[in-house]
Amino acid sequence: MDSSRRRILRLFGISALALTTRPVLNAFAKEEQTTGAEVVIKEGAKSLKARQWAMVIDTRKFESEADLEPLIEACHKIHNVPALQNKNHEIKWLWGTHYHNAFPGKAARFLAEKVEHRPFLVLCNHCENPPCVRACPTKATWKREADGIVFMDFHRCIGCRFCMAACPFGARSFNYRDPRPFIKETNNKFPTRMKGVVEKCNFCAERLAVGQLPACVEVSNGALAFGDLYDPASEVRELIRTHYTIRRKQILGTEPSVYYIV
Amino acid sequence: MKSKALIVTGVVIFFLIVLFPFWYMRGKAAPVPEVELTPKAKAAQKCVRSTEYMKAEHMQLLDVWRDAVVREGKRIYVNPEGKEFNMSLSNTCLDCHSNKAEFCDRCHNYASVRPYCWSCHIENPKEKS
Ligand code: SF4
Ligand code: SF4
Numbered sequence: 580m581d582s583s584r585r586r587i588l589r590l591f592g593i594s595a596l597a598l599t600t601r602p603v604l605n606a607f608a609k610e611e612q613t614t615g616a617e618v619v620i621k622e623g624a625k626s627l628k629a630r631q632w633a634m635v636i637d638t639r640k641f642e643s644e645a646d647l648e649p650l651i652e653a654c655h656k657i658h659n660v661p662a663l664q665n666k667n668h669e670i671k672w673l674w675g676t677h678y679h680n681a682f683p684g685k686a687a688r689f690l691a692e693k694v695e696h697r698p699f700l701v702l703c704n705h706c707e708n709p710p711c712v713r714a715c716p717t718k719a720t721w722k723r724e725a726d727g728i729v730f731m732d733f734h735r736c737i738g739c740r741f742c743m744a745a746c747p748f749g750a751r752s753f754n755y756r757d758p759r760p761f762i763k764e765t766n767n768k769f770p771t772r773m774k775g776v777v778e779k780c781n782f783c784a785e786r787l788a789v790g791q792l793p794a795c796v797e798v799s800n801g802a803l804a805f806g807d808l809y810d811p812a813s814e815v816r817e818l819i820r821t822h823y824t825i826r827r828k829q830i831l832g833t834e835p836s837v838y839y840i841v
Numbered sequence: 842m843k844s845k846a847l848i849v850t851g852v853v854i855f856f857l858i859v860l861f862p863f864w865y866m867r868g869k870a871a872p873v874p875e876v877e878l879t880p881k882a883k884a885a886q887k888c889v890r891s892t893e894y895m896k897a898e899h900m901q902l903l904d905v906w907r908d909a910v911v912r913e914g915k916r917i918y919v920n921p922e923g924k925e926f927n928m929s930l931s932n933t934c935l936d937c938h939s940n941k942a943e944f945c946d947r948c949h950n951y952a953s954v955r956p957y958c959w960s961c962h963i964e965n966p967k968e969k970s
């Protein structure tokens with residue numbers, strides 16, 4: 580009895596060993612295949628680079644919501660952002676808001692009239708210390724080391740919305756519904772999103788990669804400037820040096836990369 | 842020992858049920874699907890890599906592309922022949938293979954896989970524009 584049990588166990592052991600050899604051999608075979616072919620993966624030659632991309636918005640150049648419209652339109656059109664009428668389901672990458680919503684804590688009881696009535700463009704601030712990134716359990720959102728853009732990987736987002744709770748600027752929107760039926764004109768070059776993922780402004784990373792400035796900057800007639808925050812010679816640094824600028828909720832320490840000339 | 846007959850019948854029935862599908866479908870293997878190439882794909886003659894490689898490995902290739910583009914911001918793929926491609930499912934793959942139903946779906950249905958690429962990537966970039 581005993582000896583036969585031992586034999587069976589031994590047989591099992593040898594079989595198990597035999598079974599494991601195949602995948603190992605396969606792995607070796609595969610390695611040979613892939614090293615044989617020389618494939619290179621690289622950045623495009625025209626891609627724009629920065630240590631930390633930043634934006635300066637000259638709010639004096641916007642008088643009414645209508646002045647913001649072309650910028651919002653440009654952004655939402657190329658990124659297939661759906662136009663959902665229901666306020667609870669709304670998807671926004673770039674939008675306008677009042678001074679006291681954009682800068683709570685900086686709004687006095689009585690304000691200069693032109694500031695009071697001026698619309699303020701708001702978007703993701705691509706914070707240097709982004710709380711949304713810390714909240715994300717899947718690394719579906721993270722800060723790109725190469726250029727400081729706080730990026731989204733829609734493939735990986737599980738829709739938990741922790742990032743939305745963590746972002747103090749309401750810069751993120753959740754797809755409560757399939758967005759496709761609500762996209763007026765689809766840009767076929769850019770993917771849409773699906774139900775259950777979060778989205779936000781990506782600082783037009785897909786345009787920077789081919790040497791173009793963000794869409795909103797391009798159509799702003801100079802009201803928006805874009806550049807490297809750590810390049811003292813950049814246009815954004817020049818504007819920050821020569822104008823008084825403020826940032827949203829600076830006191831929270833997220834270090835926003837979007838500056839406002841008021 | 843009394844239940845021997847019962848056990849044997851049970852075993853026989855079990856095997857009958859398990860083997861029934863094999864018997865029922867004997868000799869009727871689903872035909873291997875023929876994929877259709879668009880004129881553009883035909884004219885290009887060669888995909889990013891060889892046909893055999895693409896048949897067997899396109900999912901791994903796409904996985905590498907996705908990670909390189911989304912995670913590392915690298916968007917150019919140089920194949921062993923030195924030809925450069927924009928690593929984009931929407932703008933490179935689906936530009937030639939703009940016939941999802943006759944190309945992608947035929948094989949995927951045969952293999953019973955349901956990739957959800959098209960929930961976000963627009964399936965035939967040309968037609969819908
Ligand atoms: S604005 Fe919000 S979403 Fe954008 S980086 Fe800062 S915390 Fe994250
Ligand atoms: S909703 Fe998506 S991006 Fe946001 S925290 Fe969850 S997984 Fe991360």
Ligand code: SF4
Pocket residue numbers: 653654655658672673702779780781782783793794795796
């Ligand atoms: S930088 Fe690009 S994604 Fe962000 S708001 Fe402007 S146009 Fe939209």
